Amino acid sequence: MIEYAVIPYVLARALFRGARWAVALDLALLALAAYALSSLAAPSIALLMLPYALAVFLVPRGALRGYAGIAAAVSAVGAVYMAQPQPHLKALGYLLATSAPGALIAARPEKDDLEALFRYLIVSAVSNSLVIAGLSSGGPLGSLLIFSGVLTExxxxxxxxWAPDVYGRAAPEGLVLLSSLTKLASALALMLMPMSPSAAAALAVGAASMAVGNLGALTSKDFRRVLAYAAVAQAGFAAFAYPIDKALAAFLIFADAVGAAGLFAHLSSGGPRWAVWALALNQVGAPPLIGFWPKLVLFIEAARMYGAAGAAYLLANIALMIPYYARLASQSQPGGDPRSAAAALASMAVGAVAPLWFIHVLSLL
Structure with a gap:
């Protein structure tokens, strides 16, 4: 269904260049993608489209700001293709979903931004190659290749x-979509791709990622690199959750995507002080923000499946996140731009009504 809407969307986007019409077209295609995903996979997966809708508004400046909506829409279409049963459509979907947001890294025509873009494209090519090889191979080897490709992304x-290297070179406005939509596309791949890695491998990757990411963030001074290492830690939580349930892993990245996009928007153009604190608390997993609920479920399920040691390790890594997110929130410059506030309000609103929508996710466990 969505394939019939892509060409009219592209033509209409080329004809109507006004900001209002462009935003309306972007949101219309995103709504269609959310409906298609809920029909192909599960109704709750449509909620994962929220960061895509936020991305239309969150890029505050830069030469490619006007293309944020297009990148979000193309990435959402890729997510729909990943939900299709045919392997070639899954491969195409993963390519679109991860590459489109990454193309906006070069927000400024400067050497560092272009280097960041090309370095990311190399990583993305490796990730996509592993996924395509895995889809072609099938079996245990194919499952391992797909899982490796997604974890690379x-x-x-x-x-x-690659994350601190790329993040440390690019402007914050160029990282709004990279830090959120490419990660969310990978989270959707965890749900929609045919893979079943061993629980021991996923737990080992998750545990190592949490430790390395937190230590790197604690020792970094540049806030872009802090958030890059924080993304490594958040990926660790998702990998740790994967043997428990694929949906839980995806919703952990979903909560991180909302906060990361808002934090990079704040680093780029400022925003209310309360907003950056709310976003930082969301990343840690403080209630009643959206980041609290999946981490709570992960803690409960880890305690049930892996005992006190697994639960204690999770709590220790959550505690390690508090100092660097607090440092970021207290030292970042405030401003009058409302974009980070929009992301913070979205986290608050979705988190406040989580008992209504998260019940479905819990039913999957």
Missing amino acids: LAAFPAYM
């Missing part, structure tokens, strides 16, 4: 060093 251990 998520910047999980051991393929994590």
